[in-house]
Amino acid sequence: QKFVYSFTEGNKDLKDLLGGKGANLAEMTNLGLPVPPGFTITTEACKVFLETGTEPTSLHEEISAHLDALEQEMGKQLGQADNPLLVSVRSGAKFSMPGMMDTVLNIGLSDASVVGLVAQSGNERFAWDSYRRLVQMFGKTVLGVDGELFEEALDEAKHAKGTTSDLDLDAADLKQLVEVFKGIVERETGRAFPQDPREQMDLAIHAVFHSWNGDRARLYRRQERIPNDLGTAVNVCSMVFGNLGEDSGTGVAFTRDPSTGAQGVYGDYLSNAQGEDVVAGIRNTLPLSELEKLDKKSYDELMAIMQTLETHYRDLCDIEFTIERGKLWMLQTRVGKRTAAAAFRIAVQLVDQGLIDLDEALMRVTGGQLSQLMFPRFAPNAESKQIGRGLAASPGAAIGKIVFDSYTAVKWSRSGEKVILVRRETNPDDLDGMIAAEGILTSRGGKTSHAAVVARGMGKTCVCGAEELEVDTKRRRMTTADGLELEEGDVVSIDGATGKVYLGEVPVLPSAVVEYFEGTLHAGADVQGGLVQAVHRLMSHADGRRRLAVRANADNAEDGSRARRYGAQGIGLCRTEHMFLGEERRKEVEHLILADNDKDREAALSTLLPLQKGDFLELFQAMDGLPVTVRLLDPPLHEFLPDITELSVRVALAEARKDPNENDLRLLQAVHKLHEQNPMLGLRGVRLGLVIPGLFGMQVRAIAEAAAERKLAGADPRPEVMIPLVGTVQELELVRDECERVLAEVAQSTGVQLDIKLGTMIELPRAAVTAGQIAEAAEFFSFGTNDLTQTVWGFSRDDVEASFFTAYLEKGIFGVSPFETIDRDGVGALVKHAVQAGRATRPDLKLGVCGEHGGDPESVHFFHEVGLDYVSCSPFRIPVARLEAGRAAI
Ligand code: ADP
Ligand code: MG
Ligand code: MG
Numbered sequence: 001q002k003f004v005y006s007f008t009e010g011n012k013d014l015k016d017l018l019g020g021k022g023a024n025l026a027e028m029t030n031l032g033l034p035v036p037p038g039f040t041i042t043t044e045a046c047k048v049f050l051e052t053g054t055e056p057t058s059l060h061e062e063i064s065a066h067l068d069a070l071e072q073e074m075g076k077q078l079g080q081a082d083n084p085l086l087v088s089v090r091s092g093a094k095f096s097m098p099g100m101m102d103t104v105l106n107i108g109l110s111d112a113s114v115v116g117l118v119a120q121s122g123n124e125r126f127a128w129d130s131y132r133r134l135v136q137m138f139g140k141t142v143l144g145v146d147g148e149l150f151e152e153a154l155d156e157a158k159h160a161k162g163t164t165s166d167l168d169l170d171a172a173d174l175k176q177l178v179e180v181f182k183g184i185v186e187r188e189t190g191r192a193f194p195q196d197p198r199e200q201m202d203l204a205i206h207a208v209f210h211s212w213n214g215d216r217a218r219l220y221r222r223q224e225r226i227p228n229d230l231g232t233a234v235n236v237c238s239m240v241f242g243n244l245g246e247d248s249g250t251g252v253a254f255t256r257d258p259s260t261g262a263q264g265v266y267g268d269y270l271s272n273a274q275g276e277d278v279v280a281g282i283r284n285t286l287p288l289s290e291l292e293k294l295d296k297k298s299y300d301e302l303m304a305i306m307q308t309l310e311t312h313y314r315d316l317c318d319i320e321f322t323i324e325r326g327k328l329w330m331l332q333t334r335v336g337k338r339t340a341a342a343a344f345r346i347a348v349q350l351v352d353q354g355l356i357d358l359d360e361a362l363m364r365v366t367g368g369q370l371s372q373l374m375f376p377r378f379a380p381n382a383e384s385k386q387i388g389r390g391l392a393a394s395p396g397a398a399i400g401k402i403v404f405d406s407y408t409a410v411k412w413s414r415s416g417e418k419v420i421l422v423r424r425e426t427n428p429d430d431l432d433g434m435i436a437a438e439g440i441l442t443s444r445g446g447k448t449s450h451a452a453v454v455a456r457g458m459g460k461t462c463v464c465g466a467e468e469l470e471v472d473t474k475r476r477r478m479t480t481a482d483g484l485e486l487e488e489g490d491v492v493s494i495d496g497a498t499g500k501v502y503l504g505e506v507p508v509l510p511s512a513v514v515e516y517f518e519g520t521l522h523a524g525a526d527v528q529g530g531l532v533q534a535v536h537r538l539m540s541h542a543d544g545r546r547r548l549a550v551r552a553n554a555d556n557a558e559d560g561s562r563a564r565r566y567g568a569q570g571i572g573l574c575r576t577e578h579m580f581l582g583e584e585r586r587k588e589v590e591h592l593i594l595a596d597n598d599k600d601r602e603a604a605l606s607t608l609l610p611l612q613k614g615d616f617l618e619l620f621q622a623m624d625g626l627p628v629t630v631r632l633l634d635p636p637l638h639e640f641l642p643d644i645t646e647l648s649v650r651v652a653l654a655e656a657r658k659d660p661n662e663n664d665l666r667l668l669q670a671v672h673k674l675h676e677q678n679p680m681l682g683l684r685g686v687r688l689g690l691v692i693p694g695l696f697g698m699q700v701r702a703i704a705e706a707a708a709e710r711k712l713a714g715a716d717p718r719p720e721v722m723i724p725l726v727g728t729v730q731e732l733e734l735v736r737d738e739c740e741r742v743l744a745e746v747a748q749s750t751g752v753q754l755d756i757k758l759g760t761m762i763e764l765p766r767a768a769v770t771a772g773q774i775a776e777a778a779e780f781f782s783f784g785t786n787d788l789t790q791t792v793w794g795f796s797r798d799d800v801e802a803s804f805f806t807a808y809l810e811k812g813i814f815g816v817s818p819f820e821t822i823d824r825d826g827v828g829a830l831v832k833h834a835v836q837a838g839r840a841t842r843p844d845l846k847l848g849v850c851g852e853h854g855g856d857p858e859s860v861h862f863f864h865e866v867g868l869d870y871v872s873c874s875p876f877r878i879p880v881a882r883l884e885a886g887r888a889a890i
Contacts, residue, residue, distance in 0.1 A: 001044065001056070001058075002042075002062070003041060003042050003044060003045040003056060003058065003059050003062050004039055004040070004041050004042070004045075004059070004062045004063055004065075004066050005017075005018060005022070005026070005039060005040050005042065006037075006038075006039045006040075006066060006069065007022075007025050007026045007029040007035060007037060007038050007039060007040070007237075008026070008029055008030065009026065010022060010023055010025075010026030010027070010040060011023065011026055011027050011030060012024055012026070012027035012313075014026070015094045016043065016094055016230075017042045017043060017044065017233070018040045018042060018043075018092075018233050019040070019043060019091075019092035019093050019094055019232060019233030019235075020092055020093065020094060020095065020096050020334050021090060021091075021092030021096075021233070021235055021332055021334070022040035022092050022233045022235050024332065024333050024334055025038070025040070025235060025237070025332070026040070027312075028309075028330050028333060031308065031312060033305055033308070033309075033330050034327075034328060034329050034330055035329070035330050035331075036237055036238040036239070036240050036329055036331070037070055037073055037074065037237075037238050038070065038087065038235060038236050038237035038238055039063075039066040039070065039235075039236055040092075040233050040234070040235050040236075041059070041063070041205065041233060041234040041235075041236070042233055043093070043094065043230060043231040043232060043233045044056075044231070045059055045209075045234075046209045046212060046231035046232050046233065046234070047229070047231040049206070049209045050209060050210075050212065050213065050231060055206075060202075063201075063205075063236075066236075067198075067201075067236075070085070070087075070236075070238065071085055074238055078107075078108045078197045078198065078201065079108035079109070079110055079112075079113045079196075079197025079198075079200075080113065080116065081112040081113050081115070081116050082116045082119065083116055083119075083120055084108050084109065084113035084116045084117055084120070084197075085108060085238060086106050086107060086108040086109060086117075086130070086238070086239040087107050087108060087201065087236050087237060087238055087239055088103060088104065088105045088106070088107065088235075088236070088237045088239055089103065089104045089107055089201060089204035089205055089208060089234060089235070089236055090103040090208070090234065090235040090236075090237060091103055091208045091211055091212075091232050091233075091234065091235075092232060092233050092234070092235050093212070093226075093230060093231070093232040093233070094230050095224070095226045095230075096334055096337070097217060097220050097221070097224075097226070098450070098453045098454060099427070099428045099450055099453075099454075100211075100214070100216050100217040100220045100428060101208065101211040101212060101214065101217055101232055102141040102142075102207055102208050102211040102214075103141075103208070103275075104134070104137050104138055104141060104142060104204040104207070104208075105130075105133060105134065105137060105239065105274060105275060105276075106130045106131070106133055106134040106137075106239060107134065107138075107197065107200050107201050107204055108197040108200065108201075109130060109131045109134045110195040110196075110197065110200075111195060112195070113197070114127050114128065114130075114131045114178075115127075117130065117131075121241075121244060123244060123245065124171040125170055125171040125174060126241065126243055126244050126245070127171075128171050128174035128175045128177075128178060129169075129174050129243055130241070130243065130274075131174075131178050132174050132177050132178050132181060133274060135178060135181040135182055135185060135193055136150040136154075136181055138193070138200065138203075138204065139181065139184065139185045139188075139189075139193070141204075141207055141211070142203050142204050142206075142207040143185060143188075143189050143203075144189075145184060145185060145188045145189065146188070149184050149188070150181060150184065153177065153180050153181065153184065154166065154177065157169060157173055157176070157177050157180075161173060165283070167272065181193075201236070205234050205236075208232060208234045209231075209232065209234065211232070212231055212232045216428045216429070216431055219431055219432070219435075220431060222809065222810075222812075222815065225815050225816060227815075228812055237331070240322050240324045240327075240329040240331075241274070241322070241324050242270075242271075242272070242273055242274055242275070242322040242323060242324065243272055243273055243274045244272075244324060244325055245272055245325070246271055246272055247295070247323075247325050247326050248271065248272060248322075248323055248324050248325055248326075249269055249270055249271035249272060249273055249294075249322070249323050250269075250270055250273050250274060250275055250277065250278055250320075250321070250322045250323070251267055251268055251269035251270065251278060251285075251288060251291070251320075251321055251322075251323075252267055252268055252278055252318065252319065252320050252321075253265075253266065253267030253268075253288050253302065253306065253318065253319045253321065254266040254267060254316060254317070254318050254319070254336055254447075255306045255307075255309065255310040255316050255317045255318075255319075255336075256310075256316050256342075256346060257342065258316065258318070258336055258337065258338040258339065258342055258447070258456065259338070259339045259341075259342055259392055259393065259394065259395065259447065259456070260339075260341060260342055260345070260392075260529055261316075261338065261341065261342035261343075261344075261345030261346040261349065261529070262345075262529065263349070265288050265289050265303070266288065266447065267287070267288030267319075267446075268285035268286065268287065268288060268446035268447070269285060269286045269287075269288050269290065269291045269294075270283060270285045270286065271286075271294065274322075275320070275322070275331070278446075284444065284465075284467070285445075285446050287446075295323060295326060297326065298323050298326060298327075298328045301328050302319075302321060302328060305319075305328075305330065306319065309333055311355070313333075313335055314350060314355045314356055315335045315336075315346070315350070315364070316335065316336045316338055316342075316346055317333050317334065317335060317336055318333065318334060318336035318337070319332065319333045320332035320333075337453065337456050338456065339372075339394055339395050339456055339459075340365075340368075340369035340370070340372040340373050340395075340459065341373060341395060341528060341529075341531050343364060343365050343366075343369050344365055344369070344370075344373070344531060344534040344535055344538060345529065345530060345531060345534050346364070347361035347362075347364040347365055347534070347538065348361060348530075348533070348534040348537055348538065350364075351537075358537075358538075358541045359541075359545070359890050361538060361541070362538055362541050362542055362545070362883075362886055362887055362890060363887060363890060365538055365883070366857060366883075366884075366887075367857035367860070367880035367881070367883050367884040367887075368459070368857060368880075369459075370513075370535070370879055370880050370883050371877075371880050372395075372396070372459050373511055373513040373531070373535065374511050374513055374514050374517075374876070374879070375396055375397070375511055376397055376508040376509055376510050376511055377395075377396075377397045377495070377497060377508065377509055377511055377512075378397045378493065378495050378502075378506045378507070378508055378509065379506070379507045379508060379509040381506055381507055384493070384502045384503070384504070384506045385502060385503045385504070386500055386501065386502055386503075387469070387480040387484065387486075387492070387501055387502065387503050388466040388468050388469040388480060388481070388500075388501040389466060389468075389498075389499050389500050389501065390441070390442070390443070390463040390464050390465045390466030390467070390469075390499045390501065391446065391447050391452070391463065391464050391465045391466075391499050392463065392495075392496055392497055392498055392499040393447055393449075393451065393452035393455060393456065393462040393463060393464045393465075393496065393499075394440075394452060394455040394456040394459070394460060394461055394462035394496045395461065395496040395497040396439065396459075396460070396461030396496045396497070397461065397493065397494075397495055397496070397497075397506075397508050398420060398437075398438040398439025398460075398461035398493070398494050398496065399418065399420075399438065399491065399492075399493045399494075399505050399506065399508075400417070400418035400419045400420040400437065400438040400439065400491065400492070401417055401418065401419050401420065401488075401489045401490065401491055402419070402420050402422045402441075402478060402486060402488060402489070402490055402491075402492055403419045403420070403421060403422065403433075403437075403488055403489075404421075404422055404423070404471070404473045404476045404478075404488060405423075405433065405473060406421065406429065406430045406431075406432050406433025406434070406436075407432075407433070408433075408488070409421045409432070409433035409434075409436045409437050410432050410433055410436045412436075413436040413437065414436075418438045419436065419437050419438060420437060420438060420439050420440070420441055420492055420494060421433045421434060421436075421437040421439075421440050421441070422441045422442075422471055422478055423440075423441075423442050423443075423451070423471065423473065424442060424443050424444050424471045424473065425442050425443075425444040425445045425449060425450065425451065425464075426440065426442060426449075426450050426451040426454070427450055428450070430451075431454070434451075434454060434455065434458065434460065435458070437460070438460075438461065439460060439461035439462060439463070439494045439496065440455050440460060440461070440462040440463075440464075441462075441463050441464075441466060441469075441492070441494050441501060442462075442463075442464040442465065442466070442471075443465070443466050443467060443469045443470070443471045444464075444465060444467070445464050445465050446464070446465055447464070449464055449465070451464045452464045455496075461494060461495075461496035462494075462496055463494045463495070463496060463499050463500075463501060466499070466501055468480065468481035469481075469501070476488040484503075486503075490503075491503075491504050491505055492504070493505055493506040497528075512527045512528055512531065512532055513531065513532065513535055516532045516535065516536065517565060517566050517567075517879055518562075518565055518566075519565050538883070539567075539879065539882060539883060541886065542882055542883045542885065542886025542887065543567070543882060543886065544886075545886040545889045545890060546864075546882065546885035546886040546888070546889050547864065547885070547889050548860070548863065548864050548868065548869070548870055548871055548881075548885040548888070548889075549569045549570070549869060549870035549871075550567065550568060550569055550870065550871055550872075550873070550878055550881045550882050550885060551563075551568055551569055551570040551571055551572030551573075551627070551629075551848065551850075551870050551871070551872040551873075552564075552566075552568040552570075552571055552572065552872060552873065552874070552875050552878060553571070553572060553573040553574075553575075553850060553854070553872050553873060553874050553875075554568075554571050554573075554574060554875060555574055555575050555576075555578055556578070556615070556618070556619065557618040557619050557621065557622035558622075559875055560619055560622040560623050560628075561622045562875045563875040563878060564622070564623070564626070566875055566876075566878040566879055567878055567879065567882050568626075568875065568878050569626060569627075569870070570623065570626040570627035570628060570629075570718075570870075571619075571623055571626070571627070571628040571629060571872070572629050572782060572848050572849075572850045572854070572870060572871070572872020572873075573629060573631060573722075573782070573850035573872050574619065574628055574629060574630045574631060575631055575634065576612070576630060576631060576632060576633055576634075576699060577633060577634065577635050577639075579608075579611070579612045579615050580608075580633065580640055581640070584611075585608065585611060586640060588604045588607045588608050589604070589608075589637075589640045590640075590641065590667065591603070591604040591607075592604040592605065592608075592692070592695070593637055593640075593641065593670055593674070594663075594666050594667065594670055598693070601692075601693065601694060602694065605694050605695070605698040606698075608698060609698050609701060609702055610702075612698070612699065612702035613702040613705050613706045613709075614706075615702075616630070616702055616703055616706035616707075616719070617706045617709065617710065620706055620707060620710050620715070620717035620719065621710065621715070623718075624710075624715050624716055624717065625716045625718070626718060627718045627719075627720055628717075628718060628719050628720065629719075629720045629721075629722050629759075629780075629782060629848075629850075629872075630699075630703055630719055630720065630721055630722060631722045631723075631724050631761070632689060632696050632699050632700070632721065632722065632723055632724065633688055633689070633695065633696070633699065634684055634685050634688075634724040634725065635684055636674070636676060636679040636682055636683055636684045636688075637674055637683065637688065637692075638671060638674040638675060638676070638679070639679075641667065641670065641671050641674065642667065642671070644668075644671050644672070644675065647664065647667060647668050647671060648668065650664055651664050651665060651668050680790065680796060684724075684725060685723075685724040685725025685726070686723050686724060686725050686726050686731045686732070686735060687725065687731075689723070689735050689738075690731065690734060690735070696723075696735055696738060696739070697738050697739075697741075697742050700721055700738075700739045700742045700743065701742050701745075701746060703719050703721060703756070704719075704742065704743055704746040704747075704754055704756060705746055705750070706719075707719050707752075707754055707756065708746060708747075708750035708752040708754060709750075711752050711754075712750070712752060719756055720756065720757040720758075720759060720780065721739060721756055721757070721758050721759070722759050722760065722761060722780075722782060723735050723758075723759070723760045723761070724760075724761045724763070724784070725761065725763060725764065725787070726760045726761065726762075726764070726767055726774065727764045727766040727767055728766065728767075728770065728773075728774075729770065729773040729774045729776060729777050732760055732774060732777040732778060733777050736758060736777050739758055740758075743756060757779040757780055757846075758778070758779055759778045759779050759780030759781060759782065759846070760774060760777075760778045760780075760781060760782075761781075761782050761783070761784040761787075761850070762774070762781045762782070762783050762784065762788070762831075762834050763783070763784030763785075763786075763787035763788045763791070764787070764788070764791055765788070765791055765792055765830060767834070768788070768830035768831065768833060768834040769830070769833070769834075770837075771833065771834035771835075771837040771838045771841075772837035772838065772840060772841050773841075774838070775837070775838040775839075775840075775841035775842045775845055776841055776842075778838075778842075778845070779842075779845070779846065780845060780846035780847065780848070781834065781835075781838055781845060781846070781847050781848070782847075782848045782849065782850045782872070783831055783834070783847075783848070783849040783850070783851065783868075784850060784851055785822060785827060785831070785849055785851030785852070785853045785854075785859075786819065786851040786852055786853075787851075788827055788830065788831075788851070789818050789819055789822075789823065789827050789851070792823075792826055792827050792830060793818060793823075793826070793827075795818075797819055805817055819852065820852070820853075820856060821853070821856050821858045821859055822853045822856070822858070822859040822862050822863075824862055828862055828866075831849075831866060832866050835847055835866050835867060835868070846869050847867070847868045847869050847870075848868055848869055848870040848871065848872055849863055849868055849870075849871050849872065850872040852873070853871075854871035854872045854873035854877075854881060855871070855873030855874060855877025855878070855880055855881050857880065857884045860881055860884040860885055860888060861884065861887075861888040864885060864888035864889065865888070871885065
């Protein structure tokens with residue numbers, strides 16, 4: 001097995017093996033772009049190392065062979081005393097995990113070779129600065145020394161010199177600092193800083209392997225749903241130096257604006273600096289356009305390379321580069337992260353440029369991004385006091401109390417507060433706090449700073465580099481340009497689309513995309529740089545492509561109409577429980593429950609009948625011409641009765657007054673009788689229909705009479721009747737007989753021929769298993785995946801999410817709650833079986849799903865694969881389901 005690939009051997013499609021960074025370094029090398037030579041150790045090697053604790057046996061030899069070749073090519077040897085080759089050892093997994101894993105620069109420097117580097121470069125300060133960086137980075141990431149110790153020593157050295165900039169430290173200062181750093185390493189680890197270059201390299205490689213399992217990396221993977229068993233590759237790359245003086249520097253760039261998608265020059269540059277300095281926000285960077293003035297030749301070359309890359313990858317790329325004494329080097333590229341708005345705009349721009357077709361454009365956007373675009377934004381408001389402005393790093397409108405550290409962000413948000421995490425700059429240790437916060441505000445750093453990159457990845461609002469805000473994390477204060485001091489807990493509003501920061505709470509407006517779906521915004525309206533047009537084009541394409549129909553879960557005419565505007569092709573789930581609520585209706589339900597003879601029962605039912613019929617008339621009107629699946633009463637009856645404690649108190653008080661209320665007494669008895677230890681598995685659904693005579697019959701009559709009335713008025717009502725919680729075909733047959741009798745009666749009395757389909761929910765494991773039998777009595781199935789998930793796993797959704805799900809997610813038992821995304825292997829397998837068995841019995845069986853999963857992107861793909869006819873979800877999720885159903889069909 002081959003564990004090491006030279007950059008000349010790989011290509012961009014080998015991300016599984018070489019990681020994203022390695023695969024793209026190889027791709028750029030093969031495109032003839034200036035990449036410093038090097039090689040990549042595969043993720044396979046990492047996996048073996050993490051499993052067994054040692055390198056695969058052949059790895060050492062293989063690395064030696066590649067190192068030899070590299071040394072040949074470069075004409076110098078790793079750490080050679082008089083003319084050293086230096087390398088970086090860089091992490092790089094299949095999916096980009098910015099800053100989550102380790103990278104060590106300047107490997108190969110030692111007490112001996114630093115002298116060689118002085119001679120080689122003719123720059124003493126540079127050589128010692130590089131060595132100082134090595135001891136610091138190696139000490140921290142490889143040897144596990146607390147990074148603060150180095151920072152403090154560096155601050156001390158600057159202080160002694162009377163400066164705050166590391167650029168003011170001269171060669172002698174840095175040389176002395178190296179001694180101090182080496183002392184720290186020796187004191188903290190009990191051994192001297194390793195002087196053997198190959199040992200340095202091997203230890204750094206192991207450290208990168210280990211960093212795959214670091215806390216930060218694990219947390220990030222859970223957030224981003226990246227599997228835990230992929231491992232990271234390691235890239236060994238010959239060093240080029242941006243810290244050789246003013247004609248050198250380092251930068252990051254995007255081929256287009258990652259927050260809006262606009263074409264142009266976007267990036268940050270820092271002269272006389274090494275890699276990490278730009279992203280860490282240590283010094284303030286220059287906008288990339290300034291590079292044109294500093295070094296026109298390199299700038300032009302960079303622009304040409306960016307063009308090449310964008311055409312080659314047919315997508316927005318981000319880039320890390322270094323200029324060494326006027327020579328440009330490419331250190332990294334990848335298809336860049338972007339905001340949701342940019343994703344839609346860029347996809348459509350690329351279609352217009354002829355680089356991709358609409359199918360591919362559709363694959364470049366996601367339902368998750370679309371739902372981000374449906375969040376509200378700030379209303380322009382004269383009242384709001386702007387207190388600062390930074391870069392629009394990641395869009396959204398976030399309002400919250402300011403906190404100055406990650407710990408407080410997590411603590412406050414756990415107790416229900418909305419918080420804005422305010423930092424000078426963030427680093428990977430702030431990840432918890434960034435997750436907990438509504439938004440992130442920093443006073444330093446560009447659009448490519450850690451805060452910006454991570455926030456965009458998470459879809460979280462972020463304003464960064466708001467320089468006129470003075471952030472003092474120690475005193476927990478933020479001071480504005482005009483001297484206003486804000487304390488922890490003060491409320492601010494941050495606008496990630498404009499970069500503006502406001503004092504207090506600013507009112508919010510609905511998103512333009514929502515207005516477009518609502519029909520209040522014309523599809524051609526030019527708002528937010530063509531965002532609405534882009535959404536319109538991709539939604540239309542998705543609609544043309546998808547095989548799954550999309551329906552809504554809507555209980556009333558208002559929700560139904562909204563769903564229709566959002567593109568619903570019917571109602572997949574109309575719950576009827578609200579038809580039993582409200583003062584007057586509740587009373588009748590009480591009568592129904594208390595009735596001990598047919599006459600009382602019928603009286604209660606006949607009072608409810610016209611009320612329900614009225615509800616259906618409105619609903620059928622709103623949904624004219626589209627199917628409306630009405631689920632008969634599902635929840636346990638006691639939900640309609642007064643609370644047991646309240647009622648007991650009332651009865652007790654009345655007794656004490658010697659004025660007992662007969663009705664309350666009977667109610668209390670009924671409440672006691674109906675009380676269940678586990679109502680979810682109790683008297684509900686079809687069981688109610690079978691135990692309370694006439695209940696389902698009344699509901700079906702209301703549906704049928706409403707439909708007949710609409711039909712007589714010339715309309716096109718299309719109700720379907722759905723029976724919940726069926727476990728066996730016998731239950732369904734009994735209900736079916738009653739329904740058919742009622743339908744026949746209504747047809748007779750109204751003279752209208754009604755074609756009302758009767759079907760069932762499949763939401764119990766037994767129903768799924770015996771779906772073949774159930775299909776004998778059902779004309780359609782609708783998978784109730786909420787209850788099915790509860791009953792298949794034996795989880796009570798109302799309890800487990802709060803009690804042990806966090807622990808389960810942390811332990812990796814599942815990557816995402818099975819209530820959020822369908823559990824393909826368990827619940828999904830039952831769905832699949834039921835689909836096949838049901839269709840075997842009844843080939844024209846209609847199949848849908850009406851659980852929360854119907855609006856979840858990943859689950860929509862599953863439902864497409866198993867061949868359902870439609871998904872049904874809440875009105876607001878409909879655009880997401882349409883988009884994902886389109887993507888699933890490509
Ligand atoms: P990350 O995955 O966190 O971005 P990288 O491996 O890209 O880590 O390294 C971080 C930075 O270190 C790079 O952006 C680059 O500027 C610098 N760097 C890495 N390798 C080299 C090299 N061979 N020569 C010069 N700079 C390098
Ligand atoms: Mg990088
Ligand atoms: Mg259910």
